[in-house]
Structures are given as structure tokens and as C-alpha cells.
Amino acid sequence: MRREETKRMAITAVFAAILIMQTFVPNIGYIRIIPALPAITTIPLTIAVYGTLMGPKAGFIFGLFWGITRLIVAYTQPGDMVSLMLFQNPVISLVPSILAGYFPGLIAKYLNQTKYAKLGYILSGAVTSLTNTIMVIVLTSLFFMHDPASLVHYLGNYSSSTPLILILIMALGVNGIFEAIFTAVVVPIIVTPLNLVMKRA
Template sequence: MRREETKRMTITAVFVAVLLMQTFMSNIGYVRIIPTLPAVTTIPLTIAIYAVLMGPKAGFLFGLFWGITRLFVAYTQPGDMVSLMLFQNPAISLVPSILAGFFPGLIAKQFKKTKYDKYGYVLSGAVTSLTNTVMVILLTSLFFMHDPATLVHYLGNDAANSPLILILVTALGVNWLIEAIFTAIVVPVIVTPLNLVMKRA
């Protein structure tokens, strides 16, 4: 039991270090493609891999840690006005991040009981990015429902009469597509050998 706990603590420490590096080193965790819009993030890949390896409870806590770093960055070094406006809100920073850590762990846990565990890895990766983006869009729509003008301006849609949620889907949809494809492809490539290593450890 003690050996298992030590192994889990070691793995967690490594992933925490990776997440901190992605957060605070330029263009590693947050890759800015369009200067005025939120960056494409590779962090869901890290979250998905950790959650798949460690389970939903650990994924929940790791997602919470991501949310806290997201909130910290929004206050100390936001990369654009949209990120500042969105992620200085604790709910928008924390809730999507927590769920993005919880769901892949839950999916992988269910698929481990079947012979289709590899498909579970792919689905877990895609769901991590999807959960993060959908929850950010929904919470943003909720919090900016009554006064969307400033946010819409920074999203580059001054003349648009579309609902805020549609504008957000249009603005952030490309980011999600890139993140989801990338994460869905890479998660099984990394998790499969890591699982073998962990079983031998």
C-alpha cells in the first residue's frame, strides 16, 4: 500500500511540474494563433493523460489545480483581453477545469472494464477538450448575458447581431477543434506505454 501511495505521489509531482511549465513558459501550454483571442492550449492533453492514469478523483483534483493556475495567470499575466475578462471569474476558471479533469478519468475507468480500453483513451482525450470549451462558453454566456457589448467587441464582432453564445462558438470553435483532435490522437499514444511501465513498477 505504501509503495502504491509513493508511486502515485511521484507521478502527481511529475505532472504538476509539467503543468506549471506549460502554464508559465511561453508558447508551451498556451499557443497563441490569433492575437486577440484566447490561445490554443495543450494543457488538456496533460490533464487527460493524468486523469486516465490516476482515475476520476485524482483527475478532479488535478483539474482544480489547473483552474487555480488559470485564475492566477488571468490576474498576473493575461495574454489578451478576452482571457482577462473570462478567466478572472473564478467560476469560468475553475468549473471547466475541474470537470475536464474528472470526466476523462471516469470514461477511462469504465472502458478499463471492457476490451475497448484504447477507444476509451481516444474518447477521454476528446472529452477533456470538449468539456473545457463547452463549459467556458456556457458559463461565459451566463455571466455576460446582460452586458455582452465589451466582450463582443474584443471578440471582433461589433456589428454582429448574433446571440453571444453563437459568437463564442464561432470564436472558440476552431481552438476546440484543434485541441480535441490533438488530444484524442496523442492520449492513447502516451498512455498505452505508460500503463505498461506503471504495472511493472
């Protein structure tokens, strides 16, 4: 039991170091293509791999860790006004991150014991990214419901009659789709050999 706990702590430390590097080293975790809009993030890949390997409870805590780092970045080095306005809100920073960490572990937990384990890895990757994107859009639309103009101003040239949630889908959804495809493809490539190594350790 102690050996298993030590192994899990070591794996968590490695992934935490990767996440910190992705968060604070420019253009590793957050890749900025359009200066005015939030960056494409590779962090959901790290979250998905960790959650898939370690399970839903560990994924939940690791997602919380991501949310905290996201909150810190929003206050200390925001890359754009949209990120500043969104992620200085603790709910928008924490809730999508926590759920994005929890769901891949849950999917893997139920599919690992079936013949659909590899499909579960793909699903875990896609769900991690989509959960993050969808929850950010939904929570942002709720928090800015009464004053959408303050946010829309930074999202681009949209008609004042366009619903905020539609604007958010158009502005953030493209990033989310690319992130989901990327994560869904790469997670099984990383998780499959890591699972074998962990079972032998």
C-alpha cells in the same frame, strides 16, 4: 499500500511540474496564433493523460489545480483581453478545468476493464478538450448575458444582433475542435506505454 501511494505521489508531482511549466513558460501550454483571441492550449493533453492514468478523483483534484493556475495567469500575465475578462472569473476558470480533469478518469475507469480500453483513451482525450471548451462557452454566455457588448468588442466584428453564445462558438469553437482532435490522437499514444510501465512498477 504505502508503495502504491508513493508511486501515485511521484506521478502527480511530475505531472504538476509539467502543468506549471506549460502554464508559465510562454508558447508551451498556451500557443497564441491570433493575438486578440484566447490561445490554443496543449494543457488538456496533460489533464487527459493524468486523469486517464490516475482515475476520476485524482483527475478532479488535478483539474482544480489547473483551474487555480489559470486564475493566477489571468491576474498576473493575461495574454489578451478576452482571457483576462473570462478567466479572472473564478467560476469560468475552475469549473471547466475541474470537469475536464474528472471526465477522462471516469471514462477510463469504466472502459479499462473492457475490450474498448484503447477507444476509451481516445474518448478521454476528446472529452477533456470538448468539456473545457463547451463549459467555458456556456458559463461565459451566462455571466455576460446582461452585458455582452463589453466582451463582444474584443471578439471581433460581429453584428449586435448575433447571440453571444453563437459568437463564442465561432470565436472559441475552432480552437476547441483543434484541441480535441490533437488530444484524442495523442492521449492513447502516451497512455498505452505509461500504463504498462505503471503496472510493472
